[in-house]
Amino acid sequence: MEKMALFSILFLFACLHVDSVRSAIGSTEVNCVSGGNIMLGSTDEGFEGDIELITNISPDISLVLEPYLCADCMKYVELVYSAGDSTAIVRTxxxxxxxxxKMNADAFYYFIKCSNGAKNARGLYVLDVNDNAPIFQSESYSTTVSEATAVGSDVLSVTANDADATIDNKRMTYSILPPVPDEFEVIYDMQMNACKIRLTKPLNYNNVQQYIFTVEAKDIGGLRDTTKVTITVEGVHKLSLNYFDHSLHEAFFKENQVGHVLDIIPMAKTVQEATGIKVYSITTVVPNKYQNNFEIDQSSGVISVTTALDRQETEQIAVFIQAAQQDDASKTANAVVLITLW
Structure with missing residues (x-):
């Protein structure tokens, strides 16, 4: 690497007056005694044509192209020349x-080798053109976040890569295309070369359960790519059958009396307090004709008999109860209380 860098500096110092590629309009010569070095100047990538015209070739010397510092460079050029010719052309x-x-070297290098072994090094700076658009690593990104996620948190990272050779042509900006959700913004992390999706407002599962939007990456030349982002919001409070210790509970109650069915109190309190504020209700009673004989405390879940029951009419009654989250009635837990009269 040090040898290559020194070689490039010497070439550049010796050839600062050269602004463009020498071609058939200009000419070069080879030194088949001691060899030599020539920097041919610079050209934009995508160039096609004659790179140099070599003149005054001795008839007793033949020339060949050989790689130097950049093995892959040889697939771009050929030497148009026959033994005995006084001129030769190196062309793409x-x-x-x-x-x-630039994956191989800082410039386009090759040797013109004389048949006696002397080598003439050539160098050509190929200037990067912004001809590559940013490309996202994935056509879509998705994640799930809790509605309790703190504002300012980074919830997802999306990345686009630009294949251009220079930093300037690789530079890009990220943005969310309209309609832009108020809850998110994009932050470019230059060090990681990635775009962070950041939370800007609190999430509310009851209002929005999923966000779908498009993120765009655009380079300085306006070349761009897009990707779809899906963010699913997970509610903090979820109720299910598992929130009751059991889905079936048994209780015993004396006939011809009213009041709390005391055996139900511990069951009602086993609903996990972490699930938030709950509202209890009786959904149905079997047999149905006893529906009006029962009530439930909406806050505690304690069941009471409001009208006395006759054991001669029925010995068992099933009371179906439900606990629902107060701010989201769709989140529920259910259980059955089987009451035996004695």
Whole structure:
């Protein structure tokens, strides 16, 4: 690497007056005694044509092209020359690609080797052109976040890559395309070369359960790519059958009396307090004709008999109860209380 850098500096110092590629309009010569170095100047990537015209070739010398510092460079050029010719042309066989060339060396290098062994080094700076658009690593990104996630948190990272050779042409900006959700913004992390999706407002599962929007990456030349982002909101408070210790409870109550069915009190309190404020209700009673004989405390879940029951009419009654989250009635837990009269 040090040898390559020094070689490039010497070439550049010796050839500062050269602004563009020498071609058939200009000419070069080879030194088949001690060899030599020539920096041919610079050209934009995508160049096709003659790179140099070599003149005054001795008839007793033949020339060949050889790689130097950049093995892959040889697939871009050919030497148009026959033994005994006094001139030769080095020309491209396909457009020069700055990205591929710079993976090997800082410039496009090759040797023109004389048949006696002397080597003439050539160098050509290939200037990067912004010809590559940013490309996201994935066509879509998704994640699930809790509605309790703190504002300012980064909830997702999306990344686009630009294949251009220089930092300037790789530089890009990220944005959310309209309609833009108020709850999120994009923050570019230059160090990680990634875009962070950041939470800007509190999430509310009851209002929005899922956000779908488009993020765009655009480079300085206006080349762009987009990706779809899906963020699913998970509610903090969820009720299910598992929130009751059991889905079936048994209780015993004396006939011809009214009041609390005391055996139900511990059951009602086993609903996990972490699920938030709950509202209890009786959904049905079997047999149905006893529906009006019972009531339930909406806050505590304690069941009471309001009208005395006759054991001669029925010995068992099933009371179906439900606990619902107060701020989201769709989140419920259910259980059955089987009451035996004695």
């Amino acid at each position: 066989v396909k457009p020069l690609d700055a990205e591929e060339i």
